[in-house]
Every structure is written in C-alpha cells, then in structure tokens.
Amino acid sequence: MRKYSIYLIKDEFADYFYGRESKFYKLFTAQDANIDKQRKIIKQQIDYITRPLPFLELHKLLSESIQNRKIMIKGKVYCTGNPKGRNGAELAIEENLLCLKAWGGFESESVFFEVLRKYEGHFFAVDRENERYGWVKPVKERKYI
Incomplete structure (x- = not known):
C-alpha cells in the first residue's frame, strides 16, 4: 500500500x-x-x-469526476475501485493536507492526481514509506533560443 501526504505549497516557495x-x-x-521541541518548529515551517x-473547490472537482463514474464518496472520503479489490485508492481532505492511500497498480491513484492537476500546479506529494516525492503537476521548463 502506498500512502501519500499531499500539500498545497505557496506559489513563491514552489517557484523558488x-x-x-x-x-x-x-x-x-x-x-x-x-x-x-523540533517538531513544533518544523510544523510552524510547514504551516508557513x-x-x-480549498475544500469546496476540491469537492466540486471531485464531484465532477463522480459524474464520469470514476470516483465514489463515502462520508468525507473519496474512493476509486473496491476496498477489497486488487486496485483502488482513497482520498481524504484534511485542513492542511490531502491523505491518499492506494493499493494495486499505479493507475489507481492516477485518477486523483489527474483531478488535482486540473486544479492547481503546486501540489507536492510525499510517500514516506517508499521514499517517493514530487510535484503532482511538474512545471515545464521554458527553453529560450
């Protein structure tokens, strides 16, 4: 199982x-x-x-995906696939981060990543267990001639 913590980074820090x-x-x-003591300071840095x-905007985007029958709602958790099946993912929206749990193939979480890409380019995902991290929507480098 993969567990992602997804943070929305402020524009100036994301660009820098x-x-x-x-x-x-x-x-x-x-x-x-x-x-x-250090945990408190680190939490303040993360909050900064x-x-x-934006819960309502994310809910709207996820609801639009429900109309395409890709995502189901279980309380405050959005789900794809079957919890007992081979592939699936669950996304929970908290105050300052998104928690995404995925199992099976990587396509199970890609539904949620696609929705997040449509909304904002500064989501940063961290999978602590597998030591994976990166932007949900990578920035394309501009090449000047």
Missing part, C-alpha cells in the same frame, strides 16, 4: 524550490522523526510554506 524538491521532502519527513486547502 522547483528543482530542489528534496528540501521539501526532508522537511516533511523530519516532522515525524524529531523530538517535541503551505496553503490551507
């Missing part, structure tokens, strides 16, 4: 740290590993660089 995503990864994983999630 593009290409240096490992700094974000270290910050988000340090939150789990440090003692109480992230934006609160």
Whole structure:
C-alpha cells in the first residue's frame, strides 16, 4: 500500500524550490522523526510554506469526476475501485493536507492526481514509506533560443 501526504505549497516557495524538491521532502519527513521541541518548529515551517486547502473547490472537482463514474464518496472520503479489490485508492481532505492511500497498480491513484492537476500546479506529494516525492503537476521548463 502506498500512502501519500499531499500539500498545497505557496506559489513563491514552489517557484523558488522547483528543482530542489528534496528540501521539501526532508522537511516533511523530519516532522515525524524529531523530538517535541523540533517538531513544533518544523510544523510552524510547514504551516508557513503551505496553503490551507480549498475544500469546496476540491469537492466540486471531485464531484465532477463522480459524474464520469470514476470516483465514489463515502462520508468525507473519496474512493476509486473496491476496498477489497486488487486496485483502488482513497482520498481524504484534511485542513492542511490531502491523505491518499492506494493499493494495486499505479493507475489507481492516477485518477486523483489527474483531478488535482486540473486544479492547481503546486501540489507536492510525499510517500514516506517508499521514499517517493514530487510535484503532482511538474512545471515545464521554458527553453529560450
């Protein structure tokens, strides 16, 4: 099972740290590993660089995907696939982050990533267990001639 924590990064930090995503990864994983005094400081840093999630706008986008019969709602959790099946994913919207749990093939979570790509380009996903991280919608580099 893959568990992603997805944060909405403020524009100025996302632009500045593009290409240096490992700094974000270290910050988000340090939150789990440090003692109480450091954990409080790290939480303040995370709160400073992230934006609160716009629940209503995300709910609207996910609801539109429901009309395409890709996503189901179970309370405050959005689901794809069958919880007992081979492939599936669940997305929970919290105050400052999205929690995505996925099992099976990688296509199970791609439905949610596609919805998030449509909304905003500054979502940053962290999978602590598998040490994977990155932008949900990578920025294309401009090449000047």
